[in-house]
Amino acid sequence: MRFKAGIQNINTFNKFTASLASLSPVAWVRLDETEVRFTVIPEQGTQVWSVLSIETIFEQYTIQSAADNVVNLEVPLPSLQRALKSALNATSANIRLTKKDGLPILCLTIVSTSNAPNQFSAFGSTASRDDGPSYDDSQISNVTDGLSRHRETIITQDIPVRVMSMANVQGIHEPRCREPDVYIVLPPLLQLKSISDRFTRLAMTSRASASGGGGTASSSSSGPKLEMSANMHGCLRLGIRTDAMNISSVWTKLSNPDLDPAVVEGGDEGVLQHPSTRMKELGDAEGRSEEGWATVRIDGRDWGKVMSVGRLAGRVIACFCHEHALILYVYLSNSDEDRDVSVLTYYVSSYSP
Known part of the structure; x- marks a missing residue:
């Protein structure tokens, strides 16, 4: 099973995730070769069934699985939204499905560039927060371009997810309504x-x-x-x-x-x-x-x-x-x-x- 993509519209993705997080803490995310679906089904209140074209938020999109290249995930929306919010000013960002300590995670990698004095600085190793994803500021490189010096900062944030089998989701269907008046x-x-x-x-x-x-x-x-x-x-x-x-x-x-x-x-x-x-x-x-x-x-x-x-x-x-x-x-x-x-x-x- 493999999922990896660049995020080409972080602002839209962040606003979209924030709007869903206001309704429910968890979303069912279905990824396939043609589209991305986010579904929110709270115990009470409004349901959301969204269909996004891949190009709306992603680029360089790769998806592979034994289930006809379909991946179903249960994603905590507040954690995803906080991670995306921290990437709003990034130079680039990508997201991939991987494992950490044997558990599935979505790893968001954020790259940002800023002017820096001619010296090396590092922020230490990976730190964790109880209320959000983990941060890794340890990968920092200095790039010299003429007389200016820039610092490239790479931050990784981990969002814990649950991989759902096809049997887990086959009974989930959109509500049925009569023809609107x-x-x-x-x-x-x-x-x-x-x-x-x-x-x-x-x-x-x-x-x-x-x-x-x-x-x-x-x-x-x-x-x-x-x-x-x-x-x-x-x-x-x-x-x-x-x-x-x-x-x-x-x-x-x-x-x-x-x-x-x-x-x-x-x-x-x-x-x-x-x-x-x-x-x-x-x-x-x-x-x-x-x-x-x-x-x-x-x-x-x-x-x-x-x-x-x-x-x-x-x-x-x-x-x-x-x-x-x-x-x-x-x-x-x-x-x-x-x-x-x-x-x-x-x-x-x-x-x-």
């Missing part, structure tokens, strides 16, 4: 996150006040529920309703993507009979009518974590299954028509009214 392109996620977090904080403060100040709402296992609705006329509504408040924000003139008959069962006739087509016959572009809206209710704190993917600045299409689920498709390229596009799929369950 509404498709809509969301406004910028960082904007949406700002409003969502504000509504959630207001509801938590209101809950704490209603309890007489005997405790904070943040100690509750269930956070405030946001109500999110959309129609097929470019309208999106985000609100929160409690005994003490009823507030909402509305966006209009958003885009509703057209369905492609080539990927809809039944082709053109299937598009005509699709729930979203029927919903488009209802409502209006100003959102005045309550007809034609699909609604889901989501946990405010979990939603705030989901919105952290906005730091990747991708196009996001939200699919509303009325009173059932919200599915987000986050595209990491400029166009979802690109055959090699990388897409993150978020499955958010709806709570009962």
Whole structure:
């Protein structure tokens, strides 16, 4: 079994890993010859099924295994994210699967170059931290280039992983949802996150006040529920309703993507009979009518974590299954028509009214 690759976009990889780590401490990573998959399935909350083209984050990519060149790993996301964060200013970085003391690890090697005085310095041998990967600053070389002297620093960080057999993962499948009632392109996620977090904080403060100040709402296992609705006329509504408040924000003139008959069962006739087509016959572009809206209710704190993917600045299409689920498709390229596009799929369950 072998995996080795250079990391060509450390910043994107770091932001992507950080967004997943906010939802779960562990990810299932599937590596093969054509793509990289990161899957997060927490005990509660949003699931993420992401498919990245190799070129999105890697270069000089090598994968080999007896299982048709497929490698499945269980990876601790906080450790991986800390390692990547330390490589943000690196000259180059590569990652490989190896063993240390008989246990599998992902070894991240970071190379950085800086100007240095004409002297040799070393930082000592490998040191370990209990809360993160190990560091090795012992491999340092000085390179003379004309009158300047540069120091090349090589740091290695070890992320412990677990190799998963095909039998371990064959029963893991994406959630199945019925056909969505509404498709809509969301406004910028960082904007949406700002409003969502504000509504959630207001509801938590209101809950704490209603309890007489005997405790904070943040100690509750269930956070405030946001109500999110959309129609097929470019309208999106985000609100929160409690005994003490009823507030909402509305966006209009958003885009509703057209369905492609080539990927809809039944082709053109299937598009005509699709729930979203029927919903488009209802409502209006100003959102005045309550007809034609699909609604889901989501946990405010979990939603705030989901919105952290906005730091990747991708196009996001939200699919509303009325009173059932919200599915987000986050595209990491400029166009979802690109055959090699990388897409993150978020499955958010709806709570009962």
